[in-house]
Amino acid sequence: MNYPSLFSPLKVGPYQLNHRLALAPLTRMRAAKPSLAPRPLNAEYYAQRATPGGLLIAEASPVMETGFGSPGVPGIYTEQQISGWREVVDAVHARGGIIFLQLWHVGRVSHSSFQPDGVLPVAPSAVPIADLRTATADGKAVPYETPRALETSEIPGVVDAYRQAAKNALAAGFDGVEVHGANGYLIEQFLQSHTNLRTDRYGGSIPNRTRFLMEVTQAVVDVWGADRVGVRLSPYGVANGSGEPDPMPLYTYAVEQLGLLGLAYLHFIEPRSSGAGRAEVNHQNVPSAMVLFRPIWKGVLITAGGFTGEAADAAIRDGHADAVAFGRIFISNPDLPRRLQRGFPLTPYNRATFYGGDVAGYTDYPEHNELEQA
Numbered sequence: 476m477n478y479p480s481l482f483s484p485l486k487v488g489p490y491q492l493n494h495r496l497a498l499a500p501l502t503r504m505r506a507a508k509p510s511l512a513p514r515p516l517n518a519e520y521y522a523q524r525a526t527p528g529g530l531l532i533a534e535a536s537p538v539m540e541t542g543f544g545s546p547g548v549p550g551i552y553t554e555q556q557i558s559g560w561r562e563v564v565d566a567v568h569a570r571g572g573i574i575f576l577q578l579w580h581v582g583r584v585s586h587s588s589f590q591p592d593g594v595l596p597v598a599p600s601a602v603p604i605a606d607l608r609t610a611t612a613d614g615k616a617v618p619y620e621t622p623r624a625l626e627t628s629e630i631p632g633v634v635d636a637y638r639q640a641a642k643n644a645l646a647a648g649f650d651g652v653e654v655h656g657a658n659g660y661l662i663e664q665f666l667q668s669h670t671n672l673r674t675d676r677y678g679g680s681i682p683n684r685t686r687f688l689m690e691v692t693q694a695v696v697d698v699w700g701a702d703r704v705g706v707r708l709s710p711y712g713v714a715n716g717s718g719e720p721d722p723m724p725l726y727t728y729a730v731e732q733l734g735l736l737g738l739a740y741l742h743f744i745e746p747r748s749s750g751a752g753r754a755e756v757n758h759q760n761v762p763s764a765m766v767l768f769r770p771i772w773k774g775v776l777i778t779a780g781g782f783t784g785e786a787a788d789a790a791i792r793d794g795h796a797d798a799v800a801f802g803r804i805f806i807s808n809p810d811l812p813r814r815l816q817r818g819f820p821l822t823p824y825n826r827a828t829f830y831g832g833d834v835a836g837y838t839d840y841p842e843h844n845e846l847e848q849a
């Protein structure tokens with residue numbers, strides 16, 4: 476029998492991937508200010524990582540003004556942002572790549588200094604992130620504020636912002652979109668019991684807490700068709716104050732419901748690397764999302780988190796996942812697919828340049844040069 480490998484083709488929705496190594500969505504905080512539109516530097520960065528038939532998932536992009544919690548993050552709700560993204564998409568398509576956009580709302584993972592008119596961030600319930608600090612718009616480290624709970628009547632407006640953002644992504648020429656339901660942001664705040672104390676139809680029971688995820692996903696599917704929409708989840712994750720006491724029943728229900736839609740893919744973050752955006756984490760003795768949920772997800776499964784080339788290949792050969800998204804080592808190795816395929820050494824990444832800045836640590840990582848190595 477011929478087992479699939481990291482370098483065998485894969486069909487994702489209508490797209491034929493030539494390999495199974497994707498760029499994970501990575502916030503890099505280098506959009507133009509104050510427009511928060513992608514700029515030519517961003518197009519160069521994505522184009523460097525594009526390969527024919529390779530999937531790139533572009534960084535989380537807020538769907539509305541209240542969806543921000545950090546500086547220099549690109550939005551997807553103004554004309555200027557749409558045109559900025561169009562240049563990114565064109566640059567990736569020129570190299571034969573396939574690019575999805577991740578749609579984002581941070582909810583309580585924000586500070587009033589990022590909010591329109593300096594109001595409090597919104598969330599399902601007025602529960603602050605305890606024990607962690609955040610940065611204000613002028614860079615001061617402060618405790619998280621207590622967010623304002625969304626009124627039931629406001630929720631359709633947030634769902635509509637996702638719908639409009641999905642339309643905007645379509646107008647920008649993307650090949651699909653990914654709903655960011657992971658890492659402690661708004662959708663996950665609705666899902667999890669400690670951040671959702673609501674007593675309306677969006678809180679309480681598991682189906683009620685899953686309702687917002689499903690309404691957002693359905694709105695995006697209405698725009699794109701299910702086969703061009705992915706969803707990212709991080710069961711057992713600990714980022715940004717996440718943590719469901721017993722994730723299995725909640726995520727089993729959510730995955731089953733998503734399974735009814737016929738989505739392009741489901742995308743997990745493995746718990747061992749939850750919080751990788753903030754620290755070098757490799758949590759030990761934690762469950763594996765792909766192993767736990769594979770049996771109940773019939774579609775394409777992408778996973779991410781702490782993978783080497785060999786581990787990714789093994790996950791695919793063992794049938795635990797269909798594709799693997801790489802984050803940190805794709806930052807420092809723009810030609811990662813070729814390097815892993817040919818066994819070339821990897822350039823280490825520099826965490827200090829992950830967020831914000833310009834060219835340094837963004838577009839200046841070199842491709843592997845065989846001649847220099849020889």
Ligand SMILES: Cc1cc2nc3c(=O)[nH]c(=O)nc-3n(C[C@H](O)[C@H](O)[C@H](O)COP(=O)(O)O)c2cc1C
Pocket residue numbers: 499500501502503534535577655657658707744748751752753779780781782800801802803804829830
């Ligand atoms: C700098 C940085 C930014 C990230 N931004 C996002 C993001 O915008 N959306 C998201 O879903 N995950 C984000 N993550 C998580 C990554 O997509 C990925 O799941 C994580 O880094 C683990 O994969 P890795 O071990 O290959 O880096 C980020 C991680 C890093 C290091």
